[in-house]
Amino acid sequence: xxxxxxxxxxxxxxxxxxxxxxxxxxxxxxxxxxxxxxxxxxxxxxxxxxxxxxxxxxxxxxxxxxxxxxxxxxxxxxxxxxxxxxxxxxxxxxxxxxxxxxxxxxxxx
Amino acid sequence: xxxxxxxxxxxxxxxxxxxxxxxxxxxxxxxxxxxxxxxxxxxxxxxxxxxxxxxxxxxxxxxxxxxxxxxxxxxxxxxxxxxxxxxxxxxxxxxxxxxxxxxxxxxxxxxxxxxx
Numbered sequence: 001x002x003x004x005x006x007x008x009x010x011x012x013x014x015x016x017x018x019x020x021x022x023x024x025x026x027x028x029x030x031x032x033x034x035x036x037x038x039x040x041x042x043x044x045x046x047x048x049x050x051x052x053x054x055x056x057x058x059x060x061x062x063x064x065x066x067x068x069x070x071x072x073x074x075x076x077x078x079x080x081x082x083x084x085x086x087x088x089x090x091x092x093x094x095x096x097x098x099x100x101x102x103x104x105x106x107x108x109x
Numbered sequence: 110x111x112x113x114x115x116x117x118x119x120x121x122x123x124x125x126x127x128x129x130x131x132x133x134x135x136x137x138x139x140x141x142x143x144x145x146x147x148x149x150x151x152x153x154x155x156x157x158x159x160x161x162x163x164x165x166x167x168x169x170x171x172x173x174x175x176x177x178x179x180x181x182x183x184x185x186x187x188x189x190x191x192x193x194x195x196x197x198x199x200x201x202x203x204x205x206x207x208x209x210x211x212x213x214x215x216x217x218x219x220x221x222x223x224x225x
Contacts, residue, residue: 034213043115043202043219044153088152090214096143097204097214101152 003027004091006100013079015109022073023089023100033065034090035074038102044088048074079107111137113205115217122193122224129189130220132203138183139205143214144176147200159186193224 006023013019025033032051036044050056050063050072062075072091076083086102112135122128132142140161145153157178158166165178177189186205190197200221204214 032213041200041221043216046213046215049213095141096155096158098155099153 003093003098004089004100006089007103008101010104010106012106012108015079015081015107017079019076019079019083019105019107020073021076021087021089021103021105022071023091025070025072025091025093025098027091027093028067028070030091030093032092033063033072034092034097035061035063035072036088036090036099038086038088040086047087076105079105081107081109083107111135111205111215113139113203113215113217115203115220117220118218119221120223122222124194124224125192127189127191128193128222129187130201130203130222132186132188132205132217134184134205137205139186140183142180142186142203142205144178144186144188145202145204147202147219153202156188190222193222195224198222198224 004025034049035047037047038044048063050065053065053067056063060077064073084107086104088102089100090097114133114135116131142159144156146156147153155168156171159178159180161180161183167173180186200219202219203217206214
């Protein structure tokens, strides 16, 4: 079983719509969870992190953590063309971050 | 966020030569840095964890004699790809944490290595 499972997509949404991404993780002891965005040919940049069960909102982004289900998600509201990228979830397992495979999101005009 | 600078951003080298990639934390001290490799359309794969003043910890399947890591100071870690071959062509990315494990990692710009 992979440490972090993420649906690789691709996911295509119209401009202004909501994009929904999700991951599951295997280590129940994981304490911190992250969402990164990666544009083609660039390194990942942090969008959000979440430590507590529930929702965390930052602008158009909402991260959700459900420890009981070992599930994390990211909602992107009012999607913009510039949101087109690959989104990576990451989970702290021990001293390192384990990444999901990434979900490629395309926002179409 | 914290700034991690990686250099060079791209490099082309001949097969059999060695290439050194530098990773610097510019505005914080990084006790631990991480080196990743990413092939096209794949996720980041952790190669090794670099600890200041001690030997790096390599992930299973990563040849430590081929990928030499040095973390001589709290702000600099280097990755040297020795005797590079075309199959080593990839996107190499370093990252560093600001404080203890559990906090977010910040990434360098990445280095695109092409071995011809």
